[in-house]
Amino acid sequence: MGDPIAFIILAVVALASALGMLLGRNAVHSALYLVLNFSTIAIFFLILKAPFLFVTQITIYAGAIMVLFLFVVMLLGAERLGGEGSKAGKWQLPVSIVLAFLLIITFVYVLISGGDAAGGNSLATVEGGPVEIGLALFESYVFPFEVASVLLLVAMVGVVVLRTKRGDNA
Amino acid sequence: MPEVTIGWYIALSVALFTIGSLGVLIRRNAIIIFMSIELMLNSANLAFVAFARHLNDINGQVIVFFVITVAAAEVAVGLALIVAIFRTKHSINIDELHILKG
Numbered sequence: 001m002g003d004p005i006a007f008i009i010l011a012v013v014a015l016a017s018a019l020g021m022l023l024g025r026n027a028v029h030s031a032l033y034l035v036l037n038f039s040t041i042a043i044f045f046l047i048l049k050a051p052f053l054f055v056t057q058i059t060i061y062a063g064a065i066m067v068l069f070l071f072v073v074m075l076l077g078a079e080r081l082g083g084e085g086s087k088a089g090k091w092q093l094p095v096s097i098v099l100a101f102l103l104i105i106t107f108v109y110v111l112i113s114g115g116d117a118a119g120g121n122s123l124a125t126v127e128g129g130p131v132e133i134g135l136a137l138f139e140s141y142v143f144p145f146e147v148a149s150v151l152l153l154v155a156m157v158g159v160v161v162l163r164t165k166r167g168d169n170a
Numbered sequence: 171m172p173e174v175t176i177g178w179y180i181a182l183s184v185a186l187f188t189i190g191s192l193g194v195l196i197r198r199n200a201i202i203i204f205m206s207i208e209l210m211l212n213s214a215n216l217a218f219v220a221f222a223r224h225l226n227d228i229n230g231q232v233i234v235f236f237v238i239t240v241a242a243a244e245v246a247v248g249l250a251l252i253v254a255i256f257r258t259k260h261s262i263n264i265d266e267l268h269i270l271k272g
Contacts, residue, residue: 001173001174001175001176001178001179001223001224002174003174004171004172004173004174005171007178009176011178011182014182014186014232015182015185015186015189016230018186018189018190018209019189021189021193021202021205021206021209022189022192022193022196022197027199027201027202030205034205034208034209037209037212038187038212039211041215041216044179044219045216045219048219048220048222048223049217049223049241050222050223050231050234053215053219053229053231053234053235056235056238057215057238060238060242061212061238061241064242065208065241065242065245067251068245068246069204069205069245069249070198072201072249072252072253073201075253076193076252076253076256076262078247085229094182106189111211128219128222128228128231132228133228133231133232133235136228136229136231136232137232137235139238140229141232148236148239148240151239151243152239152242152243154243155242155243155244155246155247158247158248158250159246159247159250162247162250162251162254163250163253163254
């Protein structure tokens with residue numbers, strides 16, 4: 001299930017960025033560390049033969065959800081809310097640079113080596129591309145799929161209701 | 171070189187989940203707590219995909235797809251709630267939000 005060296009480097013980046021998220025004093029820094037962590041997990045998905053989930057992870061998690069987080073953080077001006085001091089710490093800049101470099105190098109390495117060269121029985125492995133995911137989704141998961149769409153609709157209506165000013169029409 | 175087994179992925183997933191739960195427990199900023207929840211969901215996703223690969227079963231990946239859907243809905247509603255709370259209380263420190271009054 002992948003190259004040991006690539007796994008160890010990616011695991012170190014994932015753990016370090018998670019700890020950076022946990023220990024960061026500034027909410028914007030925490031959000032950016034979390035983007036790094038999500039990218040690392042996306043590369044794990046690529047190694048584990050799940051290319052569709054790789055793309056989904058990048059676009060939805062590292063893209064949409066984290067943009068939402070950063071948007072709310074900046075909307076509230078809440079970088080330092082919680083009274084936890086504003087000392088960013090000198091360690092953050094070198095740590096982030098090293099982590100980002102490791103991530104990029106490993107990503108290129110994984111892409112070049114084809115992800116799972118040591119897998120061996122490539123005939124028997126599932127390849128989670130859009131076709132396979134889509135077939136599974138619409139053959140055995142039709143009802144959960146519909147429930148998920150209703151859930152998204154409910155969330156959308158809920159957000160609109162939350163943002164409606166009290167006493168506007170009710 | 172040792173072979174990467176399912177255990178390595180489970181260990182990493184457990185470590186990430188632990189960091190996420192630590193974040194929920196020790197941080198006081200509601201936005202950071204939400205990020206920690208996202209981290210925990212992601213560690214579960216990693217375990218799902220690792221098992222899907224290990225067992226040669228596509229179903230694990232479909233579950234991850236649903237988890238991502240639910241996480242997106244949860245973040246949208248949760249952040250709207252945080253903004254609404256901030257408008258009334260002018261704080262998102264969860265220690266100051268213990269009164270159930272508008």
